[in-house]
Amino acid sequence: MQSVADSLKALAELATKPPVSVVSAAFAAAGHELALVGGPVRDAFLGRAVHDLDLTTDATPDQILAIVAPLADAHWDIGRAFGTIGARIGGETVEITTYRSDTYDQVTRKPAVEFGTSLETDLLRRDFTVNALALTLPAQILVDPSGGMDDLLASTLRTPSTPEVSFGDDPLRMMRAVRFTAQLGFDVDEETRVALGEMAGRIENISAERVNEEVSKLLRSPEPRRGIELLVDSGLAAYVLPEVPDLRLEIDEHHHHKDVYQHSLTVLEQAIDLEHERHAGEEPDLTLRLAALLHDIGKPATRRLEPGGVVSFHHHDLVGSKLAKKRLRALRYDNETIADVARLIELHLRFFGYTDGAWTDSAVRRYVRDAGSQLERLHMLVRADVTTRNVRKADRLSFAYDDLESRIAELAEQEQLDSTRPDLDGEQIMGILNLSPGREVGEAYRFLLELRLEEGALGEEEATRRLTEWWSTR
Missing domain, CATH: 3.30.460.10 (Beta Polymerase, domain 2)
Structure with a gap:
């Protein structure tokens, strides 16, 4: 100050x-x-x-x-x-x-x-x-x-009247308290903190649209972690974003895994750092921040305690994507944001197979195709998802992703990868095969798209030859 x-x-x-x-x-x-x-x-x-x-x-x-x-x-x-x-x-x-x-x-x-x-x-x-x-x-x-x-000088949030009266007048003020801790770096006073816990359930009386606005402002703030921790500790998150406090999974003496809740907060912080690094001076990326916070919300539902003290979370990416859609719809987010966040969560594990063996150019093309317009955000989310304290492992993953991004850039330059399409469009397919619009045209289009992804650009003449050959053997 x-x-x-x-x-x-x-x-x-x-x-x-x-x-x-x-x-x-x-x-x-x-x-x-x-x-x-x-x-x-x-x-x-x-x-x-x-x-x-x-x-x-x-x-x-x-x-x-x-x-x-x-x-x-x-x-x-x-x-x-x-x-x-x-x-x-x-x-x-x-x-x-x-x-x-x-x-x-x-x-x-x-x-x-x-x-x-x-x-x-x-x-x-x-x-x-x-x-x-x-x-x-x-x-x-x-x-x-x-x-x-005096409260400004002490960096303290306090209500002019008693917090019970203030929050009773408008329960959304509880969400504003959470947001201001992140925006201003202030702490709520003890009386206010107690009232947040006792009155958290009243947030259900507030419209989803108003809650959405406060959640979004919180995530766009400079230090959202402070606010999210208060949101969870106060009990408000149980009504607003219940998937986040659910990340605090119990760890027994025989099965060990990282603290998923703290990991998710760290991923959010690291995603914000990458956002600042790559897009300095731009507006906060709400879609990336939502995806970072929610990327592991499928883990509670998929946790399995395996023999030997191993804990698995198979398919938590797919489950988490569905849960994110459901939660963001309930909070009245727009369809584009919902789709983009869900897609990022669905794809956030795809990269980790890259370190197990060299990807073919086809695999790289599929990664780019599946990410679509979210590729840059996916780059940041995947990098932010590395929170291991093992320096050697962290360096290995970082070098591997550097290599993947380099290959994507090279292929994009060679093949205009960002607009990957078959060498022939629908009109050409119908003309070559003498078809009318319908299911068979779609099948032919997908066949050519697979060729494009597997082998790169073929050229119109070769694509026509391969198409007619495929069609004759169906």
């Missing part, structure tokens, strides 16, 4: 730069209060990049709109029912919300939206003290009714 002096300087700079200064002047001229609130105040103080400009005011939504409309390149009122007006000013987005003093009935979890007249009351209804901070504008007075500044 930066020094307090630097933090105050960062807050002052945020308050005096457009579009905040422009909006501040307009609200002051109209006789209304205005303050930066929550995330931007917290992040500026911590020396983090400020992405969201959230402001709060005593003005009503209609009054907000009247003030910002002349200043904005565009504005919208999709959140008007909740007191929020959004605007694009000087190329940046701002959201301005009327003070609120909502009440919850502890049953529907939907607040009875009530506009308030006090900044302090508005702050006290927020999720955590570090988000219950405001900087008044243009006076730049820090308002902190719940001790949020």
Whole structure:
């Protein structure tokens, strides 16, 4: 964390730069209060990049709109029912919300939206003290009714009211606590930690879409391991991602295997390191991170205790792929993400046969074909899956994968491997064999595709000869 002096300087700079200064002047001229609130105040103080400009005011939504409309390149009122007006000013987005003093009935979890007249009351209804901070504008007075500044300095997450009341108002705040530990590197205080364990089951009252959003933000954070460990230790994961705590398999005195849960967290960390190494500066890869976390979730269902103290997990890749599909559907992930994560889990063991004997060019082509658009992610997942402490074994696997990637690159250069197709397309097949569209055309296409994978590019003339020869012997 930066020094307090630097933090105050960062807050002052945020308050005096457009579009905040422009909006501040307009609200002051109209006789209304205005303050930066929550995330931007917290992040500026911590020396983090400020992405969201959230402001709060005593003005009503209609009054907000009247003030910002002349200043904005565009504005919208999709959140008007909740007191929020959004605007694009000087190329940046701002959201301005009327003070609120909502009440919850502890049953529907939907607040009875009530506009308030006090900044302090508005702050006290927020999720955590570090988000219950405001900087008044243009006076730049820090308002902190719940001790949020002390908690920022102590890197602690605490609720303004008791955690039982806060989480009872909105159980999703439990997921936000988990996410903030990963995003900010903070720890929850003991009272909050206890409440998480006691109230974890209430997360089932929250829609899958809202839970999905928090899980995704958690995995995109700089250090998701911290949050996942809290998710599991608190009991929340049992309701949200039960396959993850299930990885904590018991190890008896006669049969030994690595700690699958800790292994999975390490694979996630190593995948993130590779992601940064290969795609520096790009957005976090949610698909890769989901696959890394879930790649071994088929192991609990496939574990077998064999003679001699051996433990096997036959076909855990296929079982894990199916389980991942089911879980991600339940969390309302989009079809593309579900398919890509499941495919990565299904293929993550394929490489380990490479070290048992030299793959033919055909085997390499199949590996690339089966991975399809996920090849680069598969490269990273397979490398991240090596967590052995045996340096010699780790080096052997790393060298083997270096060799595989090198062969893939060479074949791709020679044969345009990324777009592997038969030498003849469907129209040509139908013309050569005098067929109409149907099953037989598909069989012929697959025959030519197998030839392409086994032998590489044949050329149109040779492919035609082989096709007619195959057709005549059917």
